[in-house]
Amino acid sequence: MATLNTSGFWPTVSRIILRNRILILVLLVAATATLGTQWKHMRFTYTEANLLPDDHEVNVTYNKFLDIFGEEGNLIVLAVKDPALFTVRNFNAWNKLSKRFNAFPEVEAVISVGDLKKLVADRKNETFVLEDLIKTKLESADQVSKIKKELFENLPFYESLLYNKESGTLRTAVYIDKSIVNTSVRKNFVFNELIPLIESFEEETGLDVRVSGMPYVRTLNAQNIVDEIGLFVLGALLVTSFIFFFFFRSFRATFISMVVVIVGVMWAFGILGLLKYEITVLTALIPPLIIVIGIPNCIFFINKYQQEVKKHGNQAKSLQRVISKIGNATLMTNLTTASGFATFILTKSQLLKEFGIVASINIVAIFILSLLIIPIIYSFMSLPKTKHLKHLNKRWIGRFVGWMEHVVRNHRIEIYVVSLVLLIMSIIGIYQIKISGSLIEDMPKRADFFDDIRFFEEEFDGIMPLEVMIDTKRKNGVMKLSTLKRMDELENLIDETPELSKTISVTNLVKYSKQAYYNGKPKYYQLPSSQENSFILSYAKKSSDSANLLNSFVDSTGQVARITTFMQDIGTEKMEDIEESLWSKINKVFPEERYEVSLTGKALLFLKGTKYLINNLVISLSLAIILIALFMAYMFRSFRMIIISLIPNLLPLLITAGMMGFLGVPIKPSTILVFSIAFGISVDDTIHFLAKYRQELQANRWKVTKSVYAALKETGVSMFYTSIVLFFGFSVFMISSFGGTVALGGLVSATLLFAMLSNLLLLPCLLLSLEKSIANKKILKKPAIQILPKEDKEVKVDQDLT
Template identity: 70%
Template sequence: MLKLFTEDFWDAVARLILRNKIIILICIITATFLLSLNWKNMRFTNTEANLLPDDHEVNLAYNKFLETFGEEGNLIILGVKDPSLFTVEKLNAWNKLTTSFKSAPEVESVLSIKDLQKLVKDSEHEKFKLEPFIKDSVSSIAEIEKLQSDLFEKYPFYDGFLFNKETKTIRSAIYLRKDIVNTAVRKNYILNDFIPKVKAFEEAYNLKVHASGMPYIRTLNAQNIIDEIGLFLLAALLVTSLIFFFFFRSFRATLISIVVVCIGVMWTFGILGFLEYEITVLTALIPPLIIVIGIPNCIFLINKYQHEVNLHGNKVKSLQRVITKVGNATLMTNVTTASGFATFILTESKLLKEFGIVASLSILAIFMLCLLIIPIIYTFLPFPKDRHLEHLNRRWIGGFVNWMERMVKHRRITIYITSLVLLIASIIGVYQIKISGSLIEDMPQKSGFVKDIRFFEQEFNGIMPVEIMIDTKRKKGVMKRSTIKRINELEELINDIPELSKPVSVVGLVKYSKQAYYNGNPKYYQLPTAQENSFILSYAKNSTSNSDIDLLKNFVDSTGRYARITTFMKDIGTDKMERIEENLQTKIDKTFPKERYDVTMTGKALVFQKGTKYLVKNLVISLSLAIVLIALFMAFMFRSGKMIIISLIPNLLPLVITAGLMGYLGVPLKPSTILVFSIAFGISVDDTIHFLAKYRQELQANKWKIKVSVYGALRETGVSMFYTSIVLFFGFSVFTISSFGGTVALGALVSATLLFAMLANLLLLPSLLLSLERNIANKKEFKKPAIDVIPKEDNDKNTTN
């Protein structure tokens, strides 16, 4: 027997709390103040969620690319698809707008129609030079018509990047400074300077401007997360408080619960700040989660207090019993819930580790706050009024308990058949689940920036960068004719893949060089022949700089050893992405001999897709660990290995049903939805602990009569399990108001799982106990528990705890 969990220990805890209430309140206020000092350390993430460990091969390849070519996610794009743009006033205004971005210290360079340069042969100096398409501004429709003719018909090098010659859509590219892309400077520039300028232009010239690019998307997506934290907190507080008041009909009890969970939220923010963790899409969910999980703690404690007061009218005795008789059970259930979250710490994903640490610490903190604050506050308050105790004798609650009892007593076969049918149907659904590696899928689909993403996907085949880096293993190896031909072969395959945009690389520049050599004739936009190669490339090499522009710097590293191919991918499913990657890899293996070249595919789209698959695998392991951990904990608690089986069945079945629903409804496995299982399992097992603990106590009180004990446990725990399940159901449903698809799915799926879990624990669990009474639920298995979850001395048969 562990002294920590004996009744004597909890009696001592009760005396300590009630005798030192002023000191404890001062300590809580002090701790809250000290934690609030760490709020200043909280910051919202300025980078994408990296789901892979730092030393993972995919991350290593991506980091090597960044070391060679610098940050690739620094591009913001603006686009207009409107014939009226090609008028003197509007085109000049557009050029003025894009030029104005150059003066911002956060901007490295801008490439737009105004900045477009023709590559022209300079025979005298045997090099190429650049001449602008627009020298100053356009002054007539004739100039605009010539510009359109040149762009759309004569210079294929820019097609697919700065314009779409088929739809006449125009784009401008704004490159942010690479050193500010992953900092708060980027966010401040985009929100306070970039967006206001674009909106002012739209209003002044009645043109719809589409904006996108990874820095822009990340900024607006992060701002949505910030905006929703407050929304979730208010909604979770409102919904849970209303349900709480509906059950208890007491403003006093409701207000006490609100105070407790609000302090819990303050502590959560303090923990985040103290650990200096960034607020991500996952950690942003923890504060409202604490409200949703904290309110059931308040229900158990306040419900027990009111039962005790109703029973014997002694307030001090009631408060002491609240601590001694509910403290241990509430501790156990909070520990199991925290354990479900804590298993994320065992993954190698930094994102999940931080989520697991903060969530588990916050859950234990809210338990401690509930246990300390609620009894102490009630010592200062008068007795509950009669109307506050009416909920203890509600007829509809009694009807619900009677229905459960009738089902378990007379419809056990129906419960088993229904469970089996649901299990089989769910297993079929599980095989239909797909894994999603989309960067965009969980973003707010109705937001303007997501609509703009779809616009650029339609016009330019995507905005998510995919990079292919070619290592020639020798200095200046890129400009070898054999290397250029191999890169061109790979680009031909990329052009044939509809989900990828037109590739940009040194090959395009070499083709453009040949066109320029032949005085801009577009039919010569092709690779030079062997005879042409030497003198055309000599022109290109002599053109290292003109107007501070290095013709090769964006395509080849400074040593000439590494080349890059940049393409952009549409928002497609993981299956399609994997097939595209496989096709590209097959072509790479065939075209680039491994003894001469090292070719790696990388880029944010691929890193995220690989990270999603890695995360799903790790979360499956995490869930398995949670199941094993909690099963061992329950076996230790009840000193019964057999009880593992009977306790896990009603908790695993809801998980399988939810997984089946995901398959049937087309909800993919992704970081947000895979969290459902660990969260729901950690919470739903609480009901099992309460029921089995009460059942064991009933066995002892009823001289090991199985049926009497099962029905007694069902009647006494059913109401509290119903109350808390309803609070949790509606509490998690709050997340469905989110504009993020992943958060909506998380809220809906956890709510559904907890509802199934409540029914399984109230119907299937007692049915199994009755059916397996001779083999499992017997005196030998239950006689000496390791932990007294509910103390033996409890003669109050009306309590729901």
């Protein structure tokens, strides 16, 4: 294998940068301005995250359902649980509110007690007609009571759709235009029309209106994502700048690092716009992520610059050495971090691909910005003063490094024992991890709309649509009594399942038709017998009103029917149990040769997407480990060094996974990202340490003990600084109102803290224990890549930077 000699490359890069400072600054400003023009193309997502590839069987089924019945998630529901609603004044105000909704072009239909229609048999014309439930203006409490009694006792067709008989909760269903459900028009309607009208009603009546439904929840949830981007960016800037200043005690150094990361954030937004990717709950994390990852670059560059200034006081020499000595090592660490994110590109999930592409591009971009901006800005400034260099001699840092050396020197066995115990405990914890496929689990629990979700779960058994699609394989096969009875048998199972709401389907309409035929008596709300079916259907065929109602439940050919139910927010295991129970019934009731039955809907889509994502991310993490192992092999040309470098980075991942099991944090789309992100970042410390260790081996004539401690002293401070910045930087995500983002921030922070301790304590111990097998000139003499230039290698210095 040929050795890649970078010893001449980086000094050349340093001269190019410092000799063309003005030109480079102009180019950076031009690039930033150009990317700034792309901000206008940034779009916020108006759809749920689809975690499955387009050609996945579950997606194909869902799209087939949408082709037949249209968008299923277009229902917004309003409800009031208060006896005061049934006063004349409040009841009329409630009905007026529904009529105002119906006037909006964005609204397809409104089902409310105010404009409710009763199905009535017209004996003269032998057909069914729809009559208004409320025929005259309500002026007395008696009239309101009669309407309430009629609805709650005589119209079971509307039970669970409009009312809860037990609690007295009254509901209004607002179906918005399916064509605007996944567009910005939905957002404008919710914020500019729906919410103001509801607030006005609440102010007028003093009643508390609960609002939910997927379009409403998605709109408010998306707005929370938008609001939190600014919060994350500001929080990350404040936290990292404070920590940076605490370490360096220099406003100038802090200012320069802030310039680097702010430009990095501007580029991140520009790249999102340039690629025309939507801002999702994942891509929204990239700007603050760039800040958190960019600050360690600044620490390495600025710390090295100040060390050089303290050593010889020559600014030109210091800046050139910063680029030539730190540039390559920082490039390697940024590439490994970018590789960790880039593995997401290999998944078949479009959501993850976009996240991986933008994150990896921006990580490389923030390295380039650090490499160019920091030396150039410092070149225009005077040399740092003595007070700016005091942090290099801080006693507490010296004590920290001394403590690490003491522990490695005297307590190696204890470190191995603690590591082994943590490993065993982690494995136990891993077996307790659960998988979560909930659509709403990560939504902000402090938000009012989350309380409303729970309210509708208690009152109407959920808001997440679950659909059963039944293809009878023949025209008008749905309305055959045998099919209706089979559907009714399946619906009885669904109705008896506590986690599912009462079903809505063509069988409800047929039962209602029989009730209407028998003068509206509730006891006849049931499927007709074979004798009754023929003449009841003859009434229905003549009824245009019945046909309009039928269109919601059956396709235009009468071949395909749907059964709609709504699911509560339940765990993945429970959802799988329900799915298994439904399929067991479906396979028993619907013969495969006569019927083709599919389960679909957003609730099931998200469950399947979560499981698919977990499988893909396990592959992604494995690829990241293999990729970085190959990277280590190329750098150090030693299988033993690969193993040694992976152990201190895999152990923190296992510890974090164990913590998730013990703390009850489930595996879900947000938390599974932790491992790839943390691994890609934590391996940077290993690269820095091993590169310095190898350099010390050469300088100390292959004396392992001396080299290990020298590397520990040299890299320990920078590793500590960067790990603390990363720890608190990722902790910023814990201020989020989204449970998944909070878990992501906390888990990555914990993993990186464990990784720092592992690289500063366990890694040196492994090197010392395996002294004879790795301190071999044949193994380490000529690395494929010279990460750090030799200490005695001088570079040609431009003395004049003015």
